């Protein structure tokens with residue numbers, strides 16, 4: 141049976157029909173906002189892939205199909221909460237107020253892409269973690285962050301995200317276990333997109349559902365339709381609220397599907413049937429919400445085309461800014477390593493500067509001649 | 510105050526800093542009620558409570574990751590590993606995260622954390638309890654490595670490590686945890702990091718060492734002195750970065766270099782020190798530099814352990830060879 145049709149926390153089914161009365165918070169404006177955000181990040185994603193294909197971005201992991209998960213996370217969190225994201229979480233960062241430019245910078249190979257600006261007037265310093273490339277490691281950091289909040293007596297909640305493959309790793313299980321023991325304000329969200337590069341879920345985990353792991357840790361678990369943004373947002377609001385009130389951690393399994401290659405360096409057609417992907421498109425989170433909104437007279441094709449124009453403008457503006465950025469000086473690799481560099485590092489730094497100057501001279505000489 | 514042991518000095522420093530900085534928290538296995546397997550954290554939980562003295566589940570990767578997370582939020586966590594030999598599950602966090610957080614975020618987030626672990630052989634412990642792997646950590650850009658070798662330096666260097674805004678691996682030579690005693694002034698004064706300590710002045714050989722080997726090195730220096738050979742004994746203390754200025758200044762007097770370490774030979778810190786001397790102070794040398802190190806073997810179980818520990822005689826002989834062959 142297709143896991144996406146199984147019963148789980150859900151309000152809008154994949155045909156755009158309401159299957160349960162909407163929660164109280166779900167007003168028209170907010171649903172329209174969710175929709176606009178999802179459309180924007182999807183078009184951004186398309187653009188980012190195109191930039192990679194033309195050599196203007198490094199390897200890039202698409203979030204195609206995961207828009208509802210990320211936008212729900214970023215929108216449900218308070219700006220004072222802390223996010224420990226994984227690499228497919230551009231939508232969550234975007235909804236939290238981190239710009240497209242910043243994301244382009246990161247995947248374009250510039251560390252400044254992780255130097256997020258403050259997003260909260262109450263907290264001048266942005267405390268969100270940068271992307272973690274080693275799988276699952278962010279989960280343990282999130283435990284530390286949530287524990288820090290508890291120690292300091294702050295009512296700030298930490299959200300950690302990961303993929304389904306990440307749940308196999310010790311770090312994930314150690315974190316879940318510890319979050320239970322310490323009763324800390326933490327919400328884990330698994331983006332169960334059913335593939336970890338080429339390894340399908342059933343080769344990753346023998347439990348019936350990933351959310352079952354919450355039981356082993358003694359924390360609350362909710363299995364949510366990750367393509368229904370209403371259900372996602374609702375589950376997050378509940379879990380964040382519970383965490384904020386000191387009632388402990390929650391594990392959310394967001395069931396979805398990776399509609400894209402793993403990254404721009406991957407070719408999923410080598411290990412995945414076209415038929416499976418075609419079927420998965422029927423559960424597209426964006427089409428689902430659009431159908432619902434149109435049926436409710438909350439959205440129209442006119443509004444759609446106006447919004448698309450705005451999206452393209454904004455995306456193109458971010459790309460222009462990105463392409464116009466000056467590259468950090470090569471010696472910046474030395475400048476953020478320690479608070480203060482030791483004498484040998486100073487010497488190495490000078491050596492690098494000399495080398496860079498020599499190379500630049502050669503390059504410009506080569507171009508002239 | 511009476512003389513105290515190295516482990517008591519560690520405990521004293523932890524008490525002092527927790528008292529004076531509410532952001533300092535400590536975490537690890539058995540560190541609460543039990544005070545840690547070596548009692549480094551004795552009494553801390555009673556004084557500071559379970560929010561600041563945190564018994565973790567038995568999971569080293571978690572301990573290191575949690576420490577990184579806490580440090581990113583402005584706490585000053587001190588993580589204890591029960592033995593250096595159990596630090597391997599935590600390597601990913603030390604190398605991939607603690608060492609890189611500042612660089613990755615261009616200084617937005619930092620990792621002011623201390624990772625403590627008892628290390629070294631000589632206590633008849635089971636397998637995986639006798640490792641000396643400081644070189645592995647010294648190799649990682651973004652980490653600092655500190656090794657105290659006396660109660661006073663354990664106290665002062667640990668305070669400095671906790672106050673440092675960089676992640677520090679603080680390795681405690683457990684063989685001398687209780688065998689060396691000295692007076693420690695509990696005045697909260699930190700010792701400088703990144704600096705050697707010259708423990709004995711001499712004119713013939715510069716002996717650079719650290720950790721428990723300091724004890725045998727000083728004994729050997731006494732013996733050799735009776736035979737007219739005067740060793741200048743330097744406790745490296747900061748393994749990364751290395752204070753070459755002190756070593757070079759000493760070589761200007763002695764012209765002979767002997768490095769002594771318990772860790773295995775290949776790619777050990779001795780290789781680094783000798784290479785640096787070869788690169789920039791070769792002309793100071795009257796004889797080829799020498800290193801006396803552990804063997805490139807797995808530390809044997811304790812019946813054979815003594816053969817693998819550096820003995821006073823080994824140092825005496827190495828120093829003599831260094832003098833005799835190249836008069």
Ligand SMILES: Cc1ncc(C[n+]2csc(CCOP(=O)(O)OP(=O)(O)O)c2C)c(N)n1
Nearest residue numbers: 228273274275303304305306333335336337
């Ligand atoms: C510790 C570690 N091992 C291997 C990798 C290489 N790797 C990168 S992504 C990935 C698959 C992750 O799958 P999943 O957690 O399901 O997330 P998804 O990419 O599907 O969203 C692997 C194996 C890595 N980054 N880190």
